[in-house]
Amino acid sequence: MIRLKLSSVGWLLVYVLVVCIPLVGGAVNLAHGRGFGLNFSIALGFLSLSMMGAQFVIAARMQMVSAPLGMDAVLAFHKAMAYPASLFALLHPLLLFALDGKYLELLNVFTSPLRAKFAVLSVLALAALVLLSVFRRRWRISYKVWQMSHWVLALTVLLAAMAHVLLVNYYLHDPWQRLAWQVLTLLFVGLGLWVRVLKPLMRYQRRWRITHITPDAAGTASLVLELVNPASYGKRGFQFKAGQFAWITTRNTPFSFSYNPFSLASSAESPHCIRFAIKQHDGFSAEVPHLQVGDVLYVDGPYGGFYLDDEPTAPLVLIGAGVGVTPLVSMLETLADRQSPRACHLWLANRNEDSIICHAQIQRLQERLPLRVRHVFSNPLVKLAQPVGRLDADFIARHLPSGALAASYYLCGPAALMDMAEQCLLRLRVPGHHIHRERFGVV
Ligand SMILES: Cc1cc2nc3c(=O)[nH]c(=O)nc-3n(C[C@H](O)[C@H](O)[C@H](O)COP(=O)(O)OP(=O)(O)OC[C@H]3O[C@@H](n4cnc5c(N)ncnc54)[C@H](O)[C@@H]3O)c2cc1C
Numbered sequence: 001m002i003r004l005k006l007s008s009v010g011w012l013l014v015y016v017l018v019v020c021i022p023l024v025g026g027a028v029n030l031a032h033g034r035g036f037g038l039n040f041s042i043a044l045g046f047l048s049l050s051m052m053g054a055q056f057v058i059a060a061r062m063q064m065v066s067a068p069l070g071m072d073a074v075l076a077f078h079k080a081m082a083y084p085a086s087l088f089a090l091l092h093p094l095l096l097f098a099l100d101g102k103y104l105e106l107l108n109v110f111t112s113p114l115r116a117k118f119a120v121l122s123v124l125a126l127a128a129l130v131l132l133s134v135f136r137r138r139w140r141i142s143y144k145v146w147q148m149s150h151w152v153l154a155l156t157v158l159l160a161a162m163a164h165v166l167l168v169n170y171y172l173h174d175p176w177q178r179l180a181w182q183v184l185t186l187l188f189v190g191l192g193l194w195v196r197v198l199k200p201l202m203r204y205q206r207r208w209r210i211t212h213i214t215p216d217a218a219g220t221a222s223l224v225l226e227l228v229n230p231a232s233y234g235k236r237g238f239q240f241k242a243g244q245f246a247w248i249t250t251r252n253t254p255f256s257f258s259y260n261p262f263s264l265a266s267s268a269e270s271p272h273c274i275r276f277a278i279k280q281h282d283g284f285s286a287e288v289p290h291l292q293v294g295d296v297l298y299v300d301g302p303y304g305g306f307y308l309d310d311e312p313t314a315p316l317v318l319i320g321a322g323v324g325v326t327p328l329v330s331m332l333e334t335l336a337d338r339q340s341p342r343a344c345h346l347w348l349a350n351r352n353e354d355s356i357i358c359h360a361q362i363q364r365l366q367e368r369l370p371l372r373v374r375h376v377f378s379n380p381l382v383k384l385a386q387p388v389g390r391l392d393a394d395f396i397a398r399h400l401p402s403g404a405l406a407a408s409y410y411l412c413g414p415a416a417l418m419d420m421a422e423q424c425l426l427r428l429r430v431p432g433h434h435i436h437r438e439r440f441g442v443v
Helices: 002-028 036-058 063-069 071-099 101-107 114-135 143-168 175-205 284-290 322-337 359-368 393-399 415-427
Strands: 208-216 220-227 245-249 260-263 273-279 296-303 316-321 344-350 371-377 408-412 435-438
Touching: 002 036, 002 063, 036 071, 036 143, 036 175, 063 071, 063 296, 071 101, 071 114, 101 114, 114 143, 143 175, 175 296, 208 273, 220 284, 220 296, 260 273, 260 322, 273 284, 273 322, 316 322, 316 415, 322 344, 322 359, 322 408, 344 393, 359 371, 393 415, 408 415, 415 435
Parallel strands: 316 344, 316 408, 344 371, 408 435
Antiparallel strands: 208 220, 208 296, 220 273, 245 260, 245 296
């Protein structure tokens, strides 16, 4: 926990330092004659621009950042920073208009200079970016369309803003200021090349092939994959921690913009043969049941901070619902392969007996582990045979195992279930750092 906190604080510091570089540059050589208001407005513009650039870095799925923090925390930070960055971008021109009405003329793109045209383009693209992100679900925009538009608009915002800065040419006179901007631009272009060209090329070398595909419960398909070229991961081979996830795509090219995140549902002790259980929705996941044995998949991962701890004997309580069982099954498979003596408890909420995903796997695990499974069905097929109802606070309080305060808890399911379970465990005095959560709906 302390390590996690330190790395969060460390990365936050790096973020603040990086986004403030242009401010420091301006402050060192401040043009006092321009007055506070104008300088403040320019500072807001620079701050917004560097925050926008940093948004690309945050969303670039870098293992270095996502491993210690967790991908959902990284994406939550990306979302949270979008608001102040947009606010500063809007305040920058608004302040100018308030200072002097002459700046309003720059809004007329038919007569305004090129630098102002770029500013207007950047702000309009930003407004579209924010609106589409906030109202994506309400406007029923498909995730794929939204994702593409998000990339195009974000790139437009950033490039137009950079063109505006270069054409305005404030605080860019000194050679070292120009150099700093050139270095930042190069870093940005380098990141783009890494994410969009080099990483996909590497993924092509490290492509996977489907060896088994079987239907599972509740419209889920189970895929087993093996590496086409096992040597491509070097001596150590592909490795992951039980509970982590990967972004995958089945398109014919690793350069696809559209990768979807899925938990690895197999043992971390057999990383050469991985398994996913994928529930059908409307987009990519609906294509999965139509895949064939032998089809190629590109896997970007592993990612995530939701993984099994190294505790040798502390009891393990896994709480899940529906397809949220996948990372939990990976943890159990891993412990079974390690012949772990840990007491394991799996509490699963499902609609009925037929909707338990990975059911056969769970049954086999009960023979290989000290594992106690409790199912809760909201609408059981066989009435009275199983407890009807919900996996709620009462259920948790009644079934806590002995040694509950030392146990590790892993929660994966709908947000409401995880919030309830976490609150309940905290009320029962389980230390917060013993509780781990994975959210499937990060975007
Ligand atoms: C860490 C993590 C692990 C997951 N593990 C599993 C798993 O093991 N099994 C499983 O069935 N599901 C899992 N999911 C959920 C899964 O990623 C989505 O259900 C899936 O991407 C939906 O794809 P779609 O294009 O068919 O859905 P659509 O019908 O197009 O979209 C449904 C919703 O899925 C989400 N989604 C769609 N595409 C993406 C994307 N590229 N990136 C992020 N979110 C997206 C969006 O919130 C969207 O509104 C996991 C999600 C996360 C974040």
